[in-house]
Amino acid sequence: MSKPSHPNDPSPSTSSGTPLDATPARALGDFIRAHRERLSPMAVGLPPGPRRRTPGLRREEVAQLCGVSPTWYTWIEQGRPVSASADALARIAVALQLSRAERAYLFELAEERDPAEPDQAATDAPSALIETVQLIQSPAYVLDRQWTALAWNAPAADLFVGWLDNARDGQPSGAAAPERNLLRFTFTTSSARALIVDWETRARRLAAEFRADSIRHLNDAPTRALIDALSAESDAFARFWASQDVGEREGGAREFDHPRHGRVVYDQITFKPAHREDLKLVVLVRRS
Template sequence: MNLSHSSSTAKTLDPTPARALGEFIRAHRERLSPNAVGLPPGPRRRTPGLRREEVAQLCGVSPTWYTWIEQGRPVSASADALARIAVALQLSRAERAYLFELAAQRDPAEPDPAASDAPAALIETVKLVDSPAYVLDRQWNALAWNRQAADLFVGWLDEGTSDAQTRNLLRFTFTQPLARELIVDWETRARRLVAEFRADSIRHLNDAPTRALIDALASASDDFARFWASQDVGEREGGLREFNHPREGRLAYDQITFKPAQREDLKLVVLVARGPRGPR
């Protein structure tokens, strides 16, 4: 694995909040074609995607104001204006939530938060699951896991793992050679993992532990730095997860992620075997 890291990539990883908002909006504008929003292709375009003026028209805002938003100027953006931008750019639910967090605004479409849950019950629950299961905190450190998960995740959750930092799912994926051997289609899964973490971490992106994790991974892994700079955002999805286990061979699971009510910074991940059995 290439552990070198270019300074040009590092500069894009820590923008100001206003500039981060502008970069995110611009990246998604450039991905959207005129046909996707019902506009004629028109004459030859010098830049990819929609023009700024076209997005401004779709949003019902002035082209100057929209341009200033993309340029990262410290202009005021109301929740209503942001909602119109999200609709115009056809953002997914995760991308919309990320947009509002970048702007430090509450999405009017989101319900009010309620009381918090007790995390101790979640951590205890993992012992009751008869499949590989683990609990992640907001930096995706493993707080608890069962024997089946330790058997499956060699180099991350097994007893032979001595470095506490490797209990972090992202550190394991991007800095441990064993991860590339264990995870089938590592490139696709790793890219998806970064998109999920970007969406998951936006609420605490400036917290010292999260910032330190991102900076350390960007310095240690060109792949992480490249995926992070892409501005991709995605929800944590379930579905097929495949592994090349050193003892059990090829294993396939369906992944399910549970979040306790009002504690979305914690998550219980369960893997249900598709084949005859997983590691026991």
């Protein structure tokens, strides 16, 4: 006889031949169970009830708090390869009173995007982060999810001619401020090809890095619109994107042929600010 399922729960699947403790689902189940066992009934407003054989909340109690069936919740804890939506995970995080870091870890284990993450359309950066950029003496800038610069300092504006300064290819004097997207600058302006040493290699790498970085919001409207537009406007981007190459955003040497300073070499370092992992702080340190 098959086990009952909740009408709102995704159907479970089985995976014969693979030990449960060798799967990501097992790691997810272990994490959830550990935090359930740490939480007392009184902490969530439930009566202590009769003597408990196990520490913390019962699985049935967490299922009730989450609004899911006990069977489905039990399968999650057991590490069965069931499908858990972002909404279901969010309810589990709330029920277990997870901290911000614990919640982020939960979603990473489940390979889902937290619906409570900052809006992908947000165009703001924390004021403290903007102030930090201005205090850095080396070129520094902040990128959003689509790699549009939200803040940058004077050294960055001096270095990135055609992107972070006031000039763009074909833009008349007095025109509105240009879009500060790093991908658009790299793939659609002649100034980028002149500025970036070994442009072909760097541009290919940039597309691979963006593919890896955008995987969790690849179908969001702003990201999709950017990819579609670049694919139409740049043959190089379309070719690199179609290659399916994936790469981490790494540091290392960045060489430029600057129109005023000549050949300059920097080491690039990228940081993700706490509580705003949708943003990146990029710093370039000049090599002596």
